[in-house]
Amino acid sequence: MSDLESVNSFNSQDSTSTNSSSIDEQQQPQQYIPNTTTTTTTNGAQLKLTRTETVKTLQDLGVTRDAPVPDVNAPQTSARNTIFPEEYTMETTTGLVPVSTLQSLGRTATSITRTRTRQIERRSTSGFSTTSNSKGEEEEEEEEEEEEDTKEVPELDPEIEFVTFVTNDPANPHNWPLWIRWTYTILLSTLVICVAYGSACITGGLGTVQDQFHVGLEAAILSCSLMVIGFSLGPLIWSPVSDLYGRQVAYFFSMGLYVIFNIPCALAPNLGCLLACRFLCGVWSSSGLCLVGGSIADMFPSETRGKAIAFFAFCPYTGPVLGPVVNGFISVSTGRMDLIFWVNMAFAGVMWIISSAIPETYAPVILKRRAAKLRKETGNPKIMTEQEAQGISFNEMMKGCVLRPLKFSVTEPVLFATCFYVCLIYSLLYAFFFAYPVIFSEMYGYKDNFIGLMMLPILIGATFALAFTFWCESKYLALIKTRKPTPEDRLLGAKIGAPFAALGLWMLGATTYNHRMWVAPASSGIPFGFGMVLIYYSLNNYIIDCYVQYASSALATKVFLRSAGGAAFPLFTTQMYHKLGLHWASWLLAFICTAMIALPFGFSYYGQGLRHKLSKYDYSIDAVDD
Incomplete structure (x- = not known):
């Protein structure tokens, strides 16, 4: 029996080890490594046997043959059909779920694609088709979509073990104290206000742009419009960065760039420089609009996140209102365009520090870091998340x-x-x-x-x-x-x-x-x-x-x-x-x-x-x- 076979086949321990595991798990689950024991083979090799979830324990947690649709915040993988989408929302006793155990439950790439096929067939027979195409075109399009959705995915190595949160894991954002989650929600919502404020800050002083560069009102208005256009393109950068490296990394780099690019806005020698930098400010700061909703959803289960998301819905529409309120007085009292951007830079700088200090909330990234730690400490290279197993x-x-x-x-x-x-x-x-x-x-x-x-x-x-x-x-x-x-x-x-x-x-x-x-x-x-x-x-x-x-x-x-x-x-x-x-x-x-x-x-x-x-x-x- 190979070392990996020994690791994956060991699913029980003596009562002393189990009790020790339970105590460790309750005291420091964020540092918890699944309970291991050492045994000696006939050739004298030392093996570490790791306790993992069994078919029964997964069934007790509600895992069935049919895989649910992944959570809204689940990461994208190279495979459309993941066999364990619960990985990022479920807490298990051991923190490890073998692929072989999931396969014993019927969770295989083949079974998932067959389930997907049945769903498509039900929709087709229910009349879910476009009304503008002819019958032949509809059937052809349905076949293409079905072929795409039911494309066979290679079966995963049964020796792979998926990492999950352990029971009552404090590293799981859902388990953070309620007051901390609401504090982070308010701070992140303020980040949205900051970004939205920045888009409209210049509307309180368009006359200063006209006087500074001797241009008409229409040209000055572009300094607002181009930043808003940047909001639509920025998510193409920050959404993948968030999926790969986490929210915290995305906020740190994006808001840092936003702060820096307010400097050339304030010191712009001509209108072209101002407009280019305002557009880039929109691209960089857009992380505050496209990721904050996900960060809030990371901290609250789906059944309780509605009230927290309401704060997020409030901010993109109230932030711009503060722009003309604040900067109208700056414009009238000083007539300085640069001061408008210095104030905006100060606001952005404070929110850059705050957003970068908020702990990582994205479960896939938290679990990827835990998997890397476990691979190092146990010597088992097949401990990973499903995102890592399926590939990105x-x-x-x-x-x-x-x-x-x-x-x-x-x-x-x-x-x-x-x-x-x-x-x-x-x-x-x-x-x-x-x-x-x-x-x-x-x-x-x-x-x-x-x-x-x-x-x-x-x-x-x-x-x-x-x-x-x-x-x-x-x-x-x-x-x-x-x-x-x-x-x-x-x-x-x-x-x-x-x-x-x-x-x-x-x-x-x-x-x-x-x-x-x-x-x-x-x-x-x-x-x-x-x-x-x-x-x-x-x-x-x-x-x-x-x-x-x-x-x-x-x-x-x-x-x-x-x-x-x-x-x-x-x-x-x-x-x-x-x-x-x-x-x-x-x-x-x-x-x-x-x-x-x-x-x-x-x-x-x-x-x-x-x-x-x-x-x-x-x-x-x-x-x-x-």
């Missing part, structure tokens, strides 16, 4: 980060419509930054400092919405206790918030007639801010549940479309208000926003049928539970 394919990673999001944007009408609504709300927020200067400057003669203060009602409305999301989350949790959840259950917040967002725009248009009542147009920001956060919070959860099997790709589609809209609207908002007039420009946006109210209500009542008719395959939580 660059092509699969790029497919998930780039190709699949682009494909979803043109082949998934439900996703496109939902992302369009998110894009519209985000774009309208940036439109406010350029509509308010026209309204309050031309009607009331306000300078940038008081124009910035007019943004505060948006922040007030968003704060009300944050509190209201807790009620929405409690209603959802009560609902799923009585029946099986559906993605449409997530739309409650959007149904409540959609009319408020439209109401804010109607109010803005109606109150710009009377220049003596400045409080009236300013107060329109309260219902808009309230509806804006509720819509984003609700639709973000809806996208995850509709595309749970490819949630990261679906959310990447949302980020790309949202950033594109946020970058485009500032380029024409000022001209639109001048050409159409103050009230009709607001009313045009109000008409569009009112028409979009039908989306959450329509999806709530007809969403499941529409997903089945308009989508080629069902990627939702419904299909997962079938």
